[in-house]
Amino acid sequence: MSTFLEIEQTYAAPATTEVPDLTRIAEIDLVDSTDEYFLKALYFDTPDLRLAREKITLRRRTGGHDDGWHLKLPGREGRMEIGAALDESPDGETVPESLVQRVRAIVRTQPLVPVAEVDNHRRESVLLGPDGHPVAHFCDDRVDAEALLEGGETTSWREWELELTPETAGTAVGRGVLESGTEVFASVGARISDSPSKLVRALGSTMQTAPVPPRPTEFESPNADDDPFAGILTALVEARGRLLAADPGARTGRASAMRDMLTATREIRSLISLFADLFVNSEAGDERLDHLLHDAARLAALARVLEDADRAHEVDKRMRLLLDEDQTGLVGDDAPGRLTQATRSRLTRSRGRVVAALESEDYLAVLDDLDEVLAAPPAPERAERIKATAIIVREIKRAYIEFRNLRRDALDTIDDPAGTHRELAQLFGEMLVATQTLQTAATLARRLTPYRGSRLEEQAGKLVAVLGQAAVADDTAAVIHRRARQAARRGVDTFGYGVLYQAEMQRFGEVAEQADARRDKTRKAYRRFKKSIAG
Template sequence: MADAKREIERKYESDDSGLPDLTGVGGVAAVLDKGVVELDATYYDTADERLAAAALTLRRRTGGSDAGWHLKFPVGPGVRDEIRAPLSDTVPEEIAALVRSRVRDDELVPLVRLRSARDVRHLVDAEGALLAEASVDAVTAERLGGRGGAAQWTEIEVELADDGDPAFLDLVEKRLRRAGVRPSKSPSKLARALEQTGGRRPRKDKPAPQVTAGDHVLAYLRAQRDVLVDLDPAVRRDIPDSVHRMRVATRRARSTLRSFRSVLDRAVTDPVAAELKWLAGELGVGRDQEVMAERLTAALDALPPHLVAGPVPERLASWAQARRGGAQSHLAGVLDSRRYLTLLDTLDALLADPPLRKAAGKKPGKVLAKAAAKDLATVSALVEQAIDVPPGEERDVAVHEARKKAKRTRYAAEAAAPALGGPARSLTKAMKSLTTLLGDHQDSVMTRLTLRELSAVAHAAGENTFTYGVLYGREEARAAQAEAELPRLWKEIGSTAAV
């Protein structure tokens, strides 16, 4: 099974002088010589180097204490999450799944071989605890597949100990700089190897200038596609909030296709929008349950002890855990499905050859403003309907529909903001306030449904159901409060929201 480790390190150029003395830096009491380790790593990628372009590295390494498969995701400057799996002849499935959104049906092939003689030093404090590992690596890089040459260099690497303070690396760097050692120009050994053995240095292309309405719409849509691809491995790893963010990107992409039909031909985009709706629904299986569990747990914690009767906390925790496990397994199946991978391919094809209509070539101001204004008019009608109908199921439905269209209007305003500036940003802010209020109302509706289900199960088990009734009443009050707040908020929005 694969495991994960947060890696915080810095790399430096090195000459024949080697590693300066680091004794006394940031509490370093001793520098222990751990000898030389021979490392042999083969890096894998697609033929067109998709992983390298995204600053991902996938390698099979022998030698050292952590031989095996390593997949590294960038987190920030000098910070990466490393996923490890045991040594095997082929890429382990748990590793392959984490790059599937980029690799898809292409093959992962050996790209570069790096052999390093690593001269290791441990930086320890007065009690012998490890602060960091510093090494001088003599590297030989070989481009594989007959596509390039070879290169050699020496570098210094300083890796922070687990749970160490990153500020310690600042102190080490200060000492290294005083000794004439400078940070490496390449973010990783692989990046340097690709550059020096006939490949290209991985870097993202600069965004094209946004001149026309079509440019703005496609830029926003492309950003959402990129978020989907980037978040895929985070969702598979069950990183907090990743499902929510991926679902939002899916909705933004779908809303873009629906709001800007004057820019993109709906005969081509409607089927794509339908598939995005499907994906959002599948992602919602886990996300809606997560929101529900958090809401119920917070509500239960807020109750005075005398209002908690029976094993309510235990039943709620058991319900949440069972639903969460099932949802995660379901999501893994969705992300491995042919339907999902085809959707990613379809988005790529649409962006590469967009079905532009006449309005796409016009200046963005009027085109984008007209689309956002049309969405806002729809929201206005739905909000007025929600205010007018009496409380009950009909109002619940009207509020939910208004919320969905308010989200769509918000995303249209976001897409238009680079062209329209302040008015679009004001509309975005207004729709965010509206969706927050209406979202709390919808969460209350769904929470009451869940409470009825939990109460029925508890009753069948002979448990006291009093607390479920208390929670249900409080949720009714929250919904009523949101309904009472809606007219005031909508009046306030009506006086400021325009594009």
């Protein structure tokens, strides 16, 4: 599989216009070569065009230097192109699974079928800069296309493409080439195309006549003082968007994407609970609310898988740092390899579970249910809608009291001569969960209520980070302890394991002290929030 960033500009060119002198473009000194290709591309999408509606293209193309399957995903600077070999499809019309996974959250259980066929007679020129290296590629395309959906038509057009090489993409030189190229092409009657892709142009009117999947409504910006209900819906739409945006990266094991997905999952669960609470005494609800509540349980299971993967990543990173920082000279040759192998194996297994969870029917059902509700949401009576603020405040109070009580229990365990590290670590883990709930509720308070939730959100987030470090230290120490016991059974000297174990236990104690210091700032932020409620 190949991946690269595609940055290009497409121009609508008159059929009989001659290609201008390409060395008139800034940074272009020489046209190195021009090759001719006859390209044939078959584009795939769901029958309701879910990919095209998200500005995503998926094709199988032959006839050029990049024969293969191509998936193009939109981005801020350009499109990310992911490629797969032709032989990854047994019959030429079954999309390779490696590409399907990248868009599973969008296509879900819908089949991917041919929706357009595009034949392209291309003349491609390599454009060199002053140093003799390729700067861009210019393509003169004469296109014949047919939409394969019901009511589709055939169309023909000519277009030019100016595509930057990977070395110039995203650079000042590259931006200058595109700006200058636009001016040069405009001088001979070519204008920037108003069609986002060959696929959209090939589909033509079928983009409007194809079935439309449920899509979230764009709600007006809410006024928290007036009616927080619209804010709940807006927040759900945005959290859903972040979940989908993180999905491809989470499937490939990118730690930041999994963390983003975890945050979005927690927020969606809280919003579903808040949304459903507004219908307790209302007759405006329907069976979709029951589906959403079931989805909250499904999301809880997904969150556990994501949390495990995130923890596995942090433990692996911590173990490597611990080994790198060791200056004692007492850690033998046996320990480093076996410890890193243990954390790496756990990381691999946890990432596999993430992929399995994201491929599951439960996850795809959650996405379908969210879309169905957000396309046409039920609305409780106004008297019920305004209770959202009180529900958020109640959740914050519950989470803070839970954290406070757990902290008290932790202090008692520390002072108790019979208290064990395992009991203390368990309490810190429960404190982490309570503080995560507090942080999520404070986020909703900031967004959906007139109260001062931003400081509490910030301080709870910092406390979550510190408590997370304590959990990582505890998990890292546990890995060392297990590997030490295994080494002892093999008759290996475990003194070095003991050195590392004691170092990580010391770190747990240090982080625990940091958490207690951070607790004071969280308490002050909570009191500030309560004062804003009182007026």
